[in-house]
Amino acid sequence: MSALKIKKGSTSHSAYDLRDPFAEVMETHTLAVLVDNEAGVLARVIGLFSGRGYNIESLTVAEVDHEGHRSRITVVTTGTAPVIEQIKAQLGRLVPVHDVHDLTVEGPSVERELALFKVSGAGEKRVEALRLADIFRANVVDSTLESFVFEITGTPEKIDAFAELMRPLGLVDVARTGVAALARGA
Amino acid sequence: MKMMEMRTMSRQMTGAKMVVQALKDQGVDVVFGYPGGAVLPIYDEIFQQNDIRHILVRHEQGAVHMAEGYARSTGKPGVVLVTSGPGATNAVTGMTDALLDSIPLVVLTGQVPTFMIGTDGFQEADTVGITRPCTKHNWLVKDTEKLSETIHQAFHVATRGRPGPVLVDIPKDVQFATGTYRGPREAVASHYQPKVKGDLAKITELVELIETAERPIFYTGGGVVNSGPGASQLLRELADATGFPVTSTLMGLGAYPASGKGWIGMLGMHGLYEANLAMHDCDLMINLGARFDDRITGRIADFSPKSKKAHVDIDPSSINKVIHVDLAITGDVGHVLEDLLKVWKSRGRKVNKEGLAKWWGQIEQWKLKKCLTYKNSDKVIKPQYALERLEALTKGRDRYITTEVGQHQMWAAQFLGFEAPNRWMTSGGLGTMGYGFPASIGVQIAHPDALVINVAGEASWLMNMQEMGTATQFRTPVKQFILNNERLGMVRQWQQLLHGERYSHSWSESLPDFVKLAEAFGWKGIQCKDPKDLDDAIMAMIEYDGPVLFDCLVEKHENCFPMIPSGKPHNEMLLGDASTEGAIQAGGAVLV
Ligand SMILES: Cc1ncc(C[n+]2csc(CCOP(=O)(O)OP(=O)(O)O)c2C)c(N)n1
Numbered sequence: 001m002s003a004l005k006i007k008k009g010s011t012s013h014s015a016y017d018l019r020d021p022f023a024e025v026m027e028t029h030t031l032a033v034l035v036d037n038e039a040g041v042l043a044r045v046i047g048l049f050s051g052r053g054y055n056i057e058s059l060t061v062a063e064v065d066h067e068g069h070r071s072r073i074t075v076v077t078t079g080t081a082p083v084i085e086q087i088k089a090q091l092g093r094l095v096p097v098h099d100v101h102d103l104t105v106e107g108p109s110v111e112r113e114l115a116l117f118k119v120s121g122a123g124e125k126r127v128e129a130l131r132l133a134d135i136f137r138a139n140v141v142d143s144t145l146e147s148f149v150f151e152i153t154g155t156p157e158k159i160d161a162f163a164e165l166m167r168p169l170g171l172v173d174v175a176r177t178g179v180a181a182l183a184r185g186a
Numbered sequence: 187m188k189m190m191e192m193r194t195m196s197r198q199m200t201g202a203k204m205v206v207q208a209l210k211d212q213g214v215d216v217v218f219g220y221p222g223g224a225v226l227p228i229y230d231e232i233f234q235q236n237d238i239r240h241i242l243v244r245h246e247q248g249a250v251h252m253a254e255g256y257a258r259s260t261g262k263p264g265v266v267l268v269t270s271g272p273g274a275t276n277a278v279t280g281m282t283d284a285l286l287d288s289i290p291l292v293v294l295t296g297q298v299p300t301f302m303i304g305t306d307g308f309q310e311a312d313t314v315g316i317t318r319p320c321t322k323h324n325w326l327v328k329d330t331e332k333l334s335e336t337i338h339q340a341f342h343v344a345t346r347g348r349p350g351p352v353l354v355d356i357p358k359d360v361q362f363a364t365g366t367y368r369g370p371r372e373a374v375a376s377h378y379q380p381k382v383k384g385d386l387a388k389i390t391e392l393v394e395l396i397e398t399a400e401r402p403i404f405y406t407g408g409g410v411v412n413s414g415p416g417a418s419q420l421l422r423e424l425a426d427a428t429g430f431p432v433t434s435t436l437m438g439l440g441a442y443p444a445s446g447k448g449w450i451g452m453l454g455m456h457g458l459y460e461a462n463l464a465m466h467d468c469d470l471m472i473n474l475g476a477r478f479d480d481r482i483t484g485r486i487a488d489f490s491p492k493s494k495k496a497h498v499d500i501d502p503s504s505i506n507k508v509i510h511v512d513l514a515i516t517g518d519v520g521h522v523l524e525d526l527l528k529v530w531k532s533r534g535r536k537v538n539k540e541g542l543a544k545w546w547g548q549i550e551q552w553k554l555k556k557c558l559t560y561k562n563s564d565k566v567i568k569p570q571y572a573l574e575r576l577e578a579l580t581k582g583r584d585r586y587i588t589t590e591v592g593q594h595q596m597w598a599a600q601f602l603g604f605e606a607p608n609r610w611m612t613s614g615g616l617g618t619m620g621y622g623f624p625a626s627i628g629v630q631i632a633h634p635d636a637l638v639i640n641v642a643g644e645a646s647w648l649m650n651m652q653e654m655g656t657a658t659q660f661r662t663p664v665k666q667f668i669l670n671n672e673r674l675g676m677v678r679q680w681q682q683l684l685h686g687e688r689y690s691h692s693w694s695e696s697l698p699d700f701v702k703l704a705e706a707f708g709w710k711g712i713q714c715k716d717p718k719d720l721d722d723a724i725m726a727m728i729e730y731d732g733p734v735l736f737d738c739l740v741e742k743h744e745n746c747f748p749m750i751p752s753g754k755p756h757n758e759m760l761l762g763d764a765s766t767e768g769a770i771q772a773g774g775a776v777l778v
């Protein structure tokens with residue numbers, strides 16, 4: 001947050017909106033959606049994105065409050081500024097949705113994703129894969145004589161970078177969880 | 187006291203009984219429905235009581251449109267009860283219609299028993315899956331303990347915030363099982379509480395704009411009607427006190443009276459010249475409960491280029507969806523207008539008198555175009571003439587109008603005047619042919635002594651004509667005023683203007699003899715084709731104590747003007763006497 005306490009971007013309903021409403025630039029936003037964990041709620045959220053032609057880059061969901069039956073859905077989406085505003089407004093009017101937070105504009109946040117990489121090979125390549133995994137702080141969670149499974153957490157960019165490096169070294173399979181994100185601070 | 191209440195309100199009963207009890211406790215007096223295997227327990231309960239009237243329809247789509255007519259004309263939610271599978275799928279069009287026009291409905295569907303869900307059981311359909319995108323919210327109730335509460339929640343969601351249709355899917359075993367009934371006040375409060383009060387700082391900003399605007403306009407929509415009679419009253423007060431012109435969308439007609447001094451007519455694709463030009467040239471546009479639909483805006487880039495735009499809407503997702511506005515006020519139109527009037531009065535009721543006088547001078551100039559002029563004939567009934575006569579002969583009466591979809595709908599909007607809200611029921615957002623006839627029955631059920639007229643096209647009317655039996659059975663004296671051009675007139679008009687006059691499948695072949703059809707159902711049938719006989723025929727229709735099918739044979743090739751072709755700005759409108767050749771270019775042709 002800036003010294004003036006004006007949130008960067010904020011919403012277009014705000015007087016402090018600093019973005020051009022007609023901008024055609026695509027932006028990527030991470031939204032945290034708090035919902036009642038009731039039957040069909042995920043279908044409702046996904047249906048909204050597909051029905052209205054919005055993009056989903058990644059989506060994670062899990063119950064975060066077992067007593068209150070609340071789930072947290074983290075969606076990474078891309079669109080122009082007005083489309084992002086629409087997505088938030090459309091999410092906000094779904095009945096089981098309690099809150100929509102745009103972590104990208106509501107001040108700093110942390111984002112993490114977990115991924116598993118299976119890399120197979122022998123000799124030089126195998127050694128190189130292990131060396132790079134170490135640099136990236138990836139753990140070996142399974143190994144055979146001709147393969148490793150690495151576990152890595154980090155930002156999606158870090159995971160992308162790791163994937164690029166593993167590709168020539170015998171990458172055979174990837175599983176990614178999608179992003180989990182929280183706002184920083186108390 | 188509270189304990190006592192709890193004890194009397196919470197009772198053990200079957201799910202089926204709960205349904206009826208919950209409807210009673212919600213003040214429901216009529217249900218539109220059709221039975222089937224999966225709702226038999228509920229129908230058994232309906233049989234054993236007299237508080238709720240059940241209107242047996244002839245097709246579930248009819249039930250939903252009737253409930254829409256009922257809801258739109260009373261302000262109360264309409265209630266529908268249908269069976270699983272085909273019963274539910276037949277209701278889909280009506281629910282989509284209600285969603286687009288923000289009509290509060292509670293639709294109850296039967297479902298196969300919980301232990302059969304997912305087995306492709308007889309008459310099983312994934313009703314909540316199918317209706318998820320065409321309801322405001324829906325529920326599958328798997329436990330009788332949760333049933334009463336869910337129904338109360340359903341009424342809450344349907345009527346709060348921006349109204350809309352909701353659906354509760356009730357498996358048959360849940361109807362048979364016994365559980366605890368909870369009354370509306372014991373139901374857990376829903377977190378769904380849309381904000382109705384507008385932000386005062388923003389309302390004050392709007393007042394500032396109102397005080398100085400030179401060319402202001404109120405652009406009102408269905409939201410004013412939905413907000414309740416109070417909102418219409420406040421709109422009238424504000425518009426008359428400021429002296430600002432008022433235009434309205436199709437859905438908002440009647441919120442401000444057609445006889446009001448600020449009224450400049452409907453806007454949009456088939457709106458009045460003066461209304462559309464005023465929208466284009468204004469310097470302050472005050473949108474009250476309308477949603478910048480594409481029928482209204484025309485080409486977005488050229489939409490009202492010189493104006494500051496304010497938008498009052500209860501649904502935040504309507505704001506900045508299509509048109510970026512300068513001032514957004516989220517809230518209920520009625521509440522916002524109340525505060526707006528207070529602030530405006532307290533600051534000395536200022537307006538820019540000089541600017542306004544000039545603005546009205548300009549509007550009067552536009553009115554001289556007389557954009558609704560048509561060439562009348564003494565040989566054939568012009569549809570516009572038929573509506574002018576209908577208007578003249580029914581004006582002073584307690585009158586409700588519904589319509590089907592097509593040219594006749596637009597002419598009805600242009601030529602009939604509405605003095606009060608909730609008197610005009612039409613399918614705006616979805617444009618559902620087949621809406622008007624069942625809707626007219628729903629209106630008549632709610633207002634048994636009123637004059638209810640469905641202005642119809644012959645093609646639309648045939649789409650739900652099975653409801654003739656319903657009208658006969660329940661003695662609803664609805665008047666079906668069919669402007670019969672033997673054409674899918676609106677389609678034919680587009681083909682003429684856009685598709686080189688190739689009239690592909692746009693005529694009505696093999697029409698029935700409407701008079702005989704009327705008689706077959708015990709109705710009165712009237713046919714009229716000579717303009718000289720029209721007044722007498724209309725009077726015969728009005729005065730007949732029962733349903734009437736009026737076959738008004740009109741000019742077959744009349745086009746509906748003014749018209750802003752899709753993709754054109756407001757100031758490039760086609761008028762009746764204009765050459766229409768090449769008026770619509772390829773770019774516009776892809777739009778609907
Ligand atoms: C269910 C449905 N199907 C198709 C259409 C497309 N459509 C719009 S108007 C129209 C013609 C309506 O003909 P009619 O009811 O005779 O009215 P007219 O335009 O002739 O007055 C059609 C087919 C529609 N709106 N709804």
Ligand SMILES: [Mg+2]
Pocket residue numbers: 592643644645669670671672673674675
């Ligand atoms: Mg027709």
